[in-house]
Amino acid sequence: MAVHESTPVQQRIISVLVENRAGVLSHVVGLFSARGFNIDSLAVGETEDPSMSRITLVAKGDEKTLEQIKKQLNKLIEVIKVQDLCDEGFIDRELMLVKFRASPAVRSQIDTLVKEYHILIADENEKTLTIESTETRENTKKLFDIFKTMEILEVVQTGAVALSRKAPKD
Amino acid sequence: MPKMTGAQAVVEAFHQEKVTHVFGLPGGACLPLFDALYDARFKVVLVRHEQGAVHMAEGYARSTGRPGVAVVTSGPGATNTVTGIADAYIDSIPMVVICAQVKTYFIGSDAFQEADITGITRPITKHNYLVKDVRDLPRVLKEAFYLAQNGRPGPVLIDFPSDVSLAEIDFDYPKTVDIRGFKPTLQGHPGQIRKAAKLIQHSKRPVVYSGGGVVISNAADELRELVEKANLPCTNTLMGLGGLPGDHPLFLGMLGMHGTVYANKAVNDCDLLIAVGARFDDRVTGDLTKFAPHAKIVHIDIDPSAIAKNLKVDVPIVGDAKQILQELNKIISPADTAEWIKQIEVWRKESPLRFNDDDNSICPQFVIQRLSKLFGPEAIVVTDVGQHQMWAAQYYSVGGPNRFLTSGGLGTMGYGFPAAIGAQCAYPQKHVVCITGDGSFQMNIQEFSTAMVHKLPIKIALLNNGFLGMVRQWQEIFYRHRYSSSVMDGNPNFVALAKAYGAEGRRITSKPDVDAAIEWSKTIADRPCVLDFAVRAEENVFPMIPSGKSLEQLMDMA
Numbered sequence: 071m072a073v074h075e076s077t078p079v080q081q082r083i084i085s086v087l088v089e090n091r092a093g094v095l096s097h098v099v100g101l102f103s104a105r106g107f108n109i110d111s112l113a114v115g116e117t118e119d120p121s122m123s124r125i126t127l128v129a130k131g132d133e134k135t136l137e138q139i140k141k142q143l144n145k146l147i148e149v150i151k152v153q154d155l156c157d158e159g160f161i162d163r164e165l166m167l168v169k170f171r172a173s174p175a176v177r178s179q180i181d182t183l184v185k186e187y188h189i190l191i192a193d194e195n196e197k198t199l200t201i202e203s204t205e206t207r208e209n210t211k212k213l214f215d216i217f218k219t220m221e222i223l224e225v226v227q228t229g230a231v232a233l234s235r236k237a238p239k240d
Numbered sequence: 241m242p243k244m245t246g247a248q249a250v251v252e253a254f255h256q257e258k259v260t261h262v263f264g265l266p267g268g269a270c271l272p273l274f275d276a277l278y279d280a281r282f283k284v285v286l287v288r289h290e291q292g293a294v295h296m297a298e299g300y301a302r303s304t305g306r307p308g309v310a311v312v313t314s315g316p317g318a319t320n321t322v323t324g325i326a327d328a329y330i331d332s333i334p335m336v337v338i339c340a341q342v343k344t345y346f347i348g349s350d351a352f353q354e355a356d357i358t359g360i361t362r363p364i365t366k367h368n369y370l371v372k373d374v375r376d377l378p379r380v381l382k383e384a385f386y387l388a389q390n391g392r393p394g395p396v397l398i399d400f401p402s403d404v405s406l407a408e409i410d411f412d413y414p415k416t417v418d419i420r421g422f423k424p425t426l427q428g429h430p431g432q433i434r435k436a437a438k439l440i441q442h443s444k445r446p447v448v449y450s451g452g453g454v455v456i457s458n459a460a461d462e463l464r465e466l467v468e469k470a471n472l473p474c475t476n477t478l479m480g481l482g483g484l485p486g487d488h489p490l491f492l493g494m495l496g497m498h499g500t501v502y503a504n505k506a507v508n509d510c511d512l513l514i515a516v517g518a519r520f521d522d523r524v525t526g527d528l529t530k531f532a533p534h535a536k537i538v539h540i541d542i543d544p545s546a547i548a549k550n551l552k553v554d555v556p557i558v559g560d561a562k563q564i565l566q567e568l569n570k571i572i573s574p575a576d577t578a579e580w581i582k583q584i585e586v587w588r589k590e591s592p593l594r595f596n597d598d599d600n601s602i603c604p605q606f607v608i609q610r611l612s613k614l615f616g617p618e619a620i621v622v623t624d625v626g627q628h629q630m631w632a633a634q635y636y637s638v639g640g641p642n643r644f645l646t647s648g649g650l651g652t653m654g655y656g657f658p659a660a661i662g663a664q665c666a667y668p669q670k671h672v673v674c675i676t677g678d679g680s681f682q683m684n685i686q687e688f689s690t691a692m693v694h695k696l697p698i699k700i701a702l703l704n705n706g707f708l709g710m711v712r713q714w715q716e717i718f719y720r721h722r723y724s725s726s727v728m729d730g731n732p733n734f735v736a737l738a739k740a741y742g743a744e745g746r747r748i749t750s751k752p753d754v755d756a757a758i759e760w761s762k763t764i765a766d767r768p769c770v771l772d773f774a775v776r777a778e779e780n781v782f783p784m785i786p787s788g789k790s791l792e793q794l795m796d797m798a
Contacts, residue, residue, distance in 0.1 A: 104363040141545035
């Protein structure tokens, strides 16, 4: 039987090296909507080589879908390299800014969390307290769950950026 | 380096790419480009609608294997090309489309005749460019032609603002391209090729399933060598017709929804399916769980994303079909398939393609048989979309590659006539037969003028049944004969219409007149000719496997 067996849906971090040109991002994002793939997050920025950008994509799908995502990305003319970071060791970070209504209770909760997580106070005034956290996706999720029990005013997250632990081939 | 405008640079690039025909229609934003085209050494074919231009470019490309070129204006000119671009994309047709655009400093201002054509065509082009700086133009043009025809071919669009077309550059056309994100694999992996050869040798019931990729990579000779050396029965997809000559003893006809019973039975029972340049499209496979259920699958394709997209594959081989088949042919030895071929021949005898023509009315299938007989294997056959297309695929014995031009993936009604114009432009001396229906033909009938101006002797075999025939067939079978909007009341007198353009035409209403009419059409050498066949109105295309079903649900002639 040649039909693909159904496989569990998993989340993958895919690192995509692309030409640093206008319109490239729209090709990448458009591919996902055109083929019905899901993106959980996407972060993009210039690399050490100014002619290239690196996109970190977090995508979900079963094995067949993830395989197609990687193949279809590779097919884009402006895509130089596609790496599934889950196939190798990687470091990932996500930045989150959270604005709270300022209160002694919030302040003391934050003071406790600072000991365990990479959290900084980004801004503080009479009415609000804004923290920034730079954490792995896993910890960001944990933190976010904790924050949801507090009085949040606004939140913004960057989505994950990630790099392979391996030394790149020359 | 010669100084020239952007518009002149485009024309110069066309010269260097050995373009022989450009299909297009001018407008405000592309006045500079058409001014430059006025001095071109190739033919500029003025169309009557931009959709015609892209289909002509497709017909040119499919018949020659070289990229077709279309040039249109901004806004509506550009959006009118969308259907043809989508058609070329899904059928892997090399094409370069240049759309003029409003001036760069107007982009985004909702200017007159502005449309974001790169945005619109992103999912239906292999690649597209918006040229904002004339200095990028030589590279972009070179890349566009390169991308259109290398790897898996496809349409490339260049959005070309009018101020860029007027800007001056020192034109230096690059000799080579270097696109680091585009390095298609051409050579197949030798280990995989050996595995395939081994599987073929040990198979008892192998079938080759070859598609448009064989035609595109010019691998028909290699395919023929493979099937003959190893004694492999071979079926073609719609896009693959001509990959093996229609009269080859190992040829099983087309497979899939309207494929032959014996091709479908062979695929159903085979123990090895060798897919070459085909993509397991739903019109071929039907119910995926029941497609080739006993087979191991070898899949040869240049596009890695085509492999294992729909089905799991045992031996994937990424690369160019021609090169891979050449390697495979070096190591292949005959498989023991005598019994298997005997079995298939039994099926072929039991359930041949057939139709009842026991009276003087004209069966559409009969017309195709006669066209095939009288125009022969050398003719270029171009179809539209619908019942006539399937009958053409079933009953026209296609002589070789690039001689059966059809809209396979997108199924674009209105493709046929302009595509035939493109093919006849490329091959003025060949018979180009456009097999169409009364529905499809009217979708681009305005191109009569274009064909007249260029004195193109296209034979238009119009299977006129007064219906959108395939829609009617499905309504008969699946919607209790409720012919909702499929009756073509209001059809014109096609012969009179042809004559109004200065073309020729004849209406044929009885079977004995069919041959004479076809022979008569051959005598017309300087203008198109319509053969308006009044065919049986409610004839159905059989065999038929309903959408998403399997061989078990196959319907055939009673």
